[in-house]
Amino acid sequence: MGQQEQVATSLAGAVSEEISASLAPVDAELRRRYPGDPGTRQPVHTVYVPGDAFAADTLRSWGDQALAALDEHAPDAASFAAVLGLPEELAEPVHSRVRAKLEREPVEDLRVDFxxxxxxxxxxEEDATAARAARLIAEAHRDGTAAPYMGIRMKCMEAAVRDRGIRTLDIFLTGLMAAGGLPEGLVLTLPKVTYAEQVTAFVRLLEAFEKAHGLDAGRLGFEIQIETSQAILATDGTATVARMIQAAEGRATGLHYGTFDYSACLGVSAAHQASDHPAADHAKAVMQVAAAGTGVRVSDGSTNVLPVGPAAKVHDAWRLHYGLTRRALARAYYQGWDMHPGHLPTRYAAVFAFYREGLEQAAARLTRYANRAGGDVMDEPATAKALSGYLLRGLDCGALDMAEVARLTGLTRADLENFATPRRGDLTASAQ
Known part of the structure; x- marks a missing residue:
């Protein structure tokens, strides 16, 4: 043992107390505005199905069509890997998991589109379609065939369609209540939002419905779709999307980028409207910064290039979709839109490859951090949060199994969740 250090201070305890008292409002504001990630599962995609096309067998039909596309255009692991450029060691694990996913849970999130x-x-006609959507979703939850997340996209809050959108939402929610109540995983999407006041109006609408049915305040949340330039930058130069999150009063669950409406709003020609256009990158970067720490998640948009026709065209569309999905994942957009059943094989291939190729490195780094073992990278609590979040997202979608994660890390899922949702102060302290 070395010489014991003498500890001396110069400030009275009252100084710290006064500073804490002066910052109490800031502390409260941080807790209110930045509660952190909710720790729930985020779907890897959202599938949009027109209201009149939605049926009791839609989810199974999408899975069957996706499997048929694989059988026709990439019937085995080697051919699928060759189309997408997967390394040999990932070919079989990815292919087998994609097929299993399409058989077990082809769609993670479905929005009936109005x-x-x-x-x-x-x-x-729209009245009847909204009532039918509520009945079919309620039945799917009762018989165990529902996707983890399901809901509707109503018409927006602009004057021309506002009353119609409100009525459709009312019919849909009322139908769910009559069929047994609001199911878990219910998601509502508000499109084409341009002003924060429209978000506030939607909050008031949801409050009115909750009061009418005696529901807990805040039971209904919603996604905000970013499809206009005004949603990103206001006339005074501020970020409108940040105001929208606050205007949602804690009800916002996601920000969804609308590739084609947003691109057209900026004058991007049809041939260049894509989720990797510089205009799209700017919008999503603003969305990402505005949402960081708020518990609101960001979703990428879609591609409108469909994998249909002869094999060469299908393969080209698959490569495009796979590349865009991998690009989004690297930029921390963990969710996107899929417009066609043929997009499902490459959605899951991209997601599964992303998590499987990084599994061993992420597991090793998190294990060293958990055991304070050091290594060639000095990780901090914020990085441990990212590493555990990576593994949890891989587990949630089916890219990884808990048994292999436990074998590589020695950690349980509860351990991963604890690292993924640390106390706020932990993120400002360096790993010891």
Whole structure:
């Protein structure tokens, strides 16, 4: 033992107390505005199906069509890997897991669309379609065939379609209540938001429904779709999307980028409207910064290039979709849109490859951190949070198994969750 150090201070305890008292409002504001990630599963994609096309067998039909596309255009692991450029060691694990996913859970998140994908219809027709959507979703939850997340995209809050959107939402939610109550995993999407006041109005609408049915305040959350330039930059130069998150009063669950509406709003020609356009990158970067720490998650958009036709065209579309999905994952956009059943094989291939190729490195780094073993990288609590979040997302979607993660790390899922949701102060302290 070395010589015991003499510890001396110069400040009275009252100084610290005064500083803490002066910062109490800031502390409260940080807790309110930046609660952190909710720690729940985030779907890897959202599938949009027009209201009139949604049926009891839609989820299974999408899975069957995706499997048929694989059988026709990449019937084995080697051919699928050759199309996508997968390394040999990932070919079989990815291919087998993609097929298993399509058989077990082909769609993670489904939105019955009453906006662009549905269009203007006679009121009586949209009324009936909304009621039917509620009945089918309630039945899917009762018989165990529902996707983990399901809901609707209503028409927006602009004057021309506002009343129609409100009525459709009311019919849908009322139908769910009559069928047994709001199911877990219910998601509502508000499209084409341009002003924070529209978000506030939607909050008031949800409050009114909750009060009408005696629901807990805040039971209904929603996603905000970013499809206009005004949603990113306001006339005063501030980030509108940040205001929208606050205007949601804790109800916002996601920000979804609308590739084609946003691109068109900026004058991007149709041939260049894509999720990797510089305009798209700027919008999503602003969304990402605005949402960081708030518990609101960011979703990428979609590609409109469909994998249909002869094998060469399907393979080209698959490579495009796979590349865009991998690009999004590297930029921390862990969710996107899929527009066609043929997109499912490459969605899951990209997601599974992303998590499997990084599994051993992430597991090793997290293990060294957990055991304070050091290594060639000096990781901190924030990095441990990212590493555990990576593994948890891989587990949630089926890319990884808990048994292999436990074998590599010696950690349980509860351990991973503890690292993924640390106390706020832990993130500002360096690893010891």
């Amino acid at each position: 906006e662009d994908g549905y269009g203007p219809r006679p009121d009586a």
